[in-house]
Amino acid sequence: MRRTTGTILAYALLVGGTLVFLYPLWWMVAVSLKTPDAAQAATVQGGFASAWVSDPQWGNYPEALREMGSGEKGRGFLDALANSVVVTVLTTLGTVLSSSLVGLAFARIRFRGSRPMFLVMLGTMMLPAQVTMIPLFILFRNLGWVDTFLPLVVPAFFANAFFVFMYRQFIAQVPEALLEAARLDGQGWLGIWWHVILPLTRPVTAITAVFTFIGTWNDFLAPLIYLQSDEQATLSVALNSFRNQYGGITKVHLLMAASLTTMVPCILLFMAAQRQFIEGLGKGAVKG
């Protein structure tokens, strides 16, 4: 009996929490389907009534995508989408490959200065991004990389301190004998990394990939700083220009429709990777 009460209470709490977290998303959906006037009214008045749609305007979605970005009608969205995909995929790939490789080195290769270097690397996590923003910009400008994807993508191939740390902890638990067996089987460090470590660290890779993907996909500041021409804009930057173009929030229903559309890949990815992801968060051990 007590157990049932407890269960009901737990579920009530979970459902309540879910509703609170879902409400803003639902509000976006609702506003994205309103007529221009109703959407405008909803943003001004707020309130729960604004979260209701009686006459959904499905046409808002195609219209939003057509109006997105500047230049030729209808190209803005596709350009920005392509830019986002290129930047995000390369960044994710680079982060996974480089972080696991560096993690392997810190976990398993004994070399002079390994420990101080690891500490320095961890130390870089303490630096707020704002501190390095201007020096980094100057660096990339001197390299002539401004207004290209390079400043967004290339750093990812030089590992990320947090993910290196995660990989290192995970790889440290892989039995030493496995790596030795691979060495006797003719593998060098790169072969061990590719054939043994990467397959065994899949849960960490899932976390790294999902976090990096979502972070890069939604990143606004870096693309805004480094990508100056409209053709280079990623989706998050294109959304911004879309807003400015119409002066604040005049076409808020279109903004919501476009924003929701850009969220879709992240949601799909999370659903696809969910199992691996939860596994990775839950356990840290590799069973031999």
Added chain:
Amino acid sequence: MASITLDRVSKTYPGGVRAVHEASLAFADGEFVVLVGPSGCGKSTLLRMVAGLETITGGAVSIGGRVVNDVPPKDRDVAMVFQNYALYPHMTVRRNMAFGLLRRRRHGGFAGLFRGAERRTELAAIDRRVDEVARTLGIEPYLDRLPRALSGGQRQRVALGRALVRDPQVFLFDEPLSNLDARLRIEMRAEIREMHRRTGATMVYVTHDQEEAMTLADRMVVMRGGVVQQFGTPSECYGRPANRFVAGFVGTPVMNFVDGSVAGGTFTGGGLSLALPAGRWPALPAGPVALGVRPDRIRVSAAQGDVAVTVRAIERLGDRMDVVLDAGATRLVARIENDDALVEGGPARATLDGASAHLFAPGEDGVRIADAGG
């Protein structure tokens, strides 16, 4: 196939810990050598130096006449079987076994993409080889399973198979049977002997179990504290142990030692007195020695014998029994035929066989005093 020569091989860790000290050994081509000793004696380190998994800080290791100190493991043509199997958990049994061969293909990797036919022939040959080895080990039904779906014994068979498919010059075993239960261990021992007979390869095997060493070895290396104590056949190590440590390590139950001294052809010590047979020791020293008598060389009975003893404990083994005796200040273990006349706590009489006794110089490390047999 290849011989292995260790010339004053040493391993000192950066902290100054000495794992192996100047080991000089020569293993013949096709020989089965067992390295044995208590844990921490340096036997695994020595094996790993042969494998190339551990750097050598002094001396030289040669395989097949070639010094391999600076040759990476993959180029030494050795295969190793690990205690915890070390199978790749994400690969099927077939892929685990083929992995080493895949790396050695001539038309592997990127270049293989442009040589489809050669590549396919090579892959087919690897498949055939894996099938062949799997058949001899009886693991054919599991080829498409992952290691986690196998029992311990099956996993160790796969580990043996992974070494076998490579057909290396030298097989190295690092306590491969320690994780298996007693029955399976004996079964796998026979399997490994058979594997040695079939391949004719040089095999070096590490264990802490002296019984396993005795049953498997052509010759065995007994080690302690990083130093080789004796290198010889199992019967040499048992019958003519180099020193008190080897005498105590090889054979179960452990040899009985009594500290005392020799005077006029008689050993006296620990409340015992034993007449030593004339002529067995060409140069019998006078003065302090340690006497060593194997448990099966002590006779015990209720009524007859040289020494009065008290029976402390009896351990029945089925056909025979071990009897723990107190003879004055000395505790002895005897292995005898079953004798119901003996009771725990009761009196008995014991006779030590002087003809098969050993004498050692005094102290824990005392060397054996040479007798007429060598």
